Amino acid sequence: MRQKLFLLALLLLPAALLIHLGAVVFIDDEAIRSLVAQEMLWSGNFIFPTLHADAYLNKPPLWNWVLALSFYLHGGASEWAARLPTTLALVAFAATAYHFSRQHFSQYLAAVHALTVITCGRMLFWDSMLALIDVTFSFVVYAQVMLLYTYGRRGEWTRAFAWSYALTAVGFLLKGLPAFVFQGITLLALLAWTRAWKQLLRPAHLLSGLGCLAVLGLYYWQYSYYVDLPKVFERLFLESGKRTAVAHGVGDLVQHLLAFPFEMSYHFLPWTLLLVYLFQRGSWRRLRKNDFAAFCLVVFLANLPVYWLSPNVYPRYLLMLFPLLFGSLLHLHVGHQARRTRTYRALRYLLLGLMTLCAVVMPFVPLLEATQGVPLAWVKSLTVGAAAGAVCVAAWRKESQLLLLFAIFLLLLRIGFNFFVLPTRAASSERALAVRETATAAMRAHPQDSVAIFAYTLIEPATGYYLSMARGRVIPRQWQDFAPQTLYIISPLQYPGVEVLPQDSIYLRHLRTYYPLGTLPNPPAGPIPLEEPLRDGMGTGLGEALVH
Structure with missing residues (x-):
């Protein structure tokens, strides 16, 4: 019976994770990753990430390489092609959880654990359908933790260090400095757990750490031919530090400290309901009977303060930790x-x-008015509803299978979500649709004209992505040598004194305003200076100045 239920869960996964995956317009972070990847394909340069031909320093390049490969295999960039790698990484994440849990739990419990990775609320109804780094990074970090524990507990420290530091390099190339933080905290937790502190000074540890740095050094050595490395590492540190308490006031920190446990418990429902067990008398003593279960909690608690003490964090930053807790x-x-x-x-x-x-x-x-445009709505709702009802009845009858049936029920909810919520969201998000439609219309109306972004004009990433895709090539930033025939995208909010003859307009959903697209009858004679701190969407200001 349990094997049949697990097979049913596997059969439901494609429908749950893939239906209407590409329906909704990109959010800004997806657009950044996708446009950087697409510019790599257009330029043929996979070492030097750019955004509008301007140096992009916020993240290392590995996720852009993954997206570029997906775009190449799909024959072009699209929402579907950008989001599919996230789905594949999530399945690999769950399979990894099953593989390592099976060594310490029953097959049934390991299967449920794998499904909790996919069906926790934050993952199932948000992050699993976005073209962001976090699911893949979380998968890498989780595998890093599991390999470190598995080989370390066996006393095979050479393998533990080699595998974990190799994945640390992969994690760094995905997201930067957080990969080192997870490796350092988890390693210290494991050495304390096993009372093996002397392993820190063993050659295997030192050589593995140096090997990790050598891999990263090889990439950044090549990168140094394009951009001064101090600028790169300065931006990486700023990216890693802007969420922490150092960058926020005491009030924000206190508010976050109080809200964090409740907010994160909410985002990872329904499986965080099981937290009630943790506060029962004797829970730690029972956990200690299973070394793996106890260590998972130790690593979760050891890494949690990094985010509990950081006021500006998103739940997706913790996706690698909650499977440990589960x-x-x-x-x-x-x-x-x-x-x-x-x-x-x-x-x-x-x-x-x-x-x-x-x-x-x-x-x-x-019966909901918002779903009136969904084709075959009653057929879909009755089919999914009947399947959900059958699973519900089975859950009442088969008490021993409750958690597995509950996970299957959640997959059916996601299928219903795919049928009714995603198409409705895609069709009714007027501001998001306006971004794509105005960008596409503007570029198609001027196929032969030269187009550029004026200086530090703040371009929301989704706007920049749809402009570039409609254009079919890079739309560069330009700070000087403005040509009278070129059409410039310019922010009248930032540059009210620059005269522009509009020929079209482009919508920005967050600013809720339009930018003109037009020529400059009296273009500035010299380079445009930076008059305010750079924000995301304004470029780096490096342009070609540091490109060799």
Whole structure:
């Protein structure tokens, strides 16, 4: 029975993760990653990331390489092609959780653990459908932690160091300095757990660390031919530090400290409901009976303060940590289930009640006015609703399969979400659609004209992406030598004194304004100076100045 249910979950995964994956317009972070990748393909230069032909320093290049490969294989850039690598990384993430959990848990519990990676709320209904770095980075960090623990616990420290530092290099090339933070904290936690502090000074550790630095050094040696490295590392440190308490006031920090546990518990529902087990008497003693479950909690708690003390963090930054917590909580759940404790029974009826409520409501979703444009709405709602109802009935009857059936139920909810929410969101997001439509229309109206971005004009990344894709080539920033025939995208908010003859306009959804696209009858004679601190979307100001 359990194997059939697990097979059913696997069969539902493609529908849950892929239906209407490319329907919604890019958010800005997706647009940044995708445009940098596309400019790499256009220029043929995969060492020097650019955004509008201007040096892009915020992130290392590995995720751009992944997206560029996807665009190449798909024959072009698109929302689907950009988001598919995230989906594949998520499946690999879950498979990794299963592989390592299976060595310490039952096959059933390992399967449930793998599904919690996919079906926690933040992942299932948001991050799994975005072309962002975080899911892939979290997968790499989780594998890094698991390999470090597995080989370290066996005393195979050479393998532990070699694998974990290799993945640290991969993580750094994905997201920068956080990869070193996770490696350092987890390594210290493991050495304390195993009382093996002397391993820090062993040649295997030193050589693995040097090997990691050598891999990164090889890339940055090549990168140094294009940009001065101090500028690069300055930006990487700023990117890593802008979320921390150093960059925010005491008030923001105190507010964050109080809200963080509740906010993160909310984002990783419904599996964070299992946290109730952690606050029961004797929970740590029961965890210690399974070294893996106990260590997962230790690593979770050891890494958590990095984000708890950082006021400006997003839940996606913690995607690699919560599967560690879920592993510990699932182990506790098994013990409570075997003893049929009051806590277990209360949680069981809560989950069953939620499933029943959703199963009753799901068939009637087409009655909502927002879903009127969904084709075959009643067929979809009745089909998914009937499947959800069947799973709900099975959950009431098969108590021992509750968590697996609950995970399957969540996958059905995601399929319903794909059918009804994503198309509605794609069709009704007027400001997002205006970004894509005005950018596309403006570029198609001027196919033969030269187009550039005027100086430090703030271009929202989604606007820049759709402009570039409609243009079919890089739209560069330009700071000097302005040509009278060139059409410039210019911000009248930043440059009110620059006269422009508009020939078209482009919408920016966050500013809720239009930028003119036109010629400059009296272009500035010299280079445009920077008169305000640079923000994302204004470029780096380096342009070609530091390009050799």
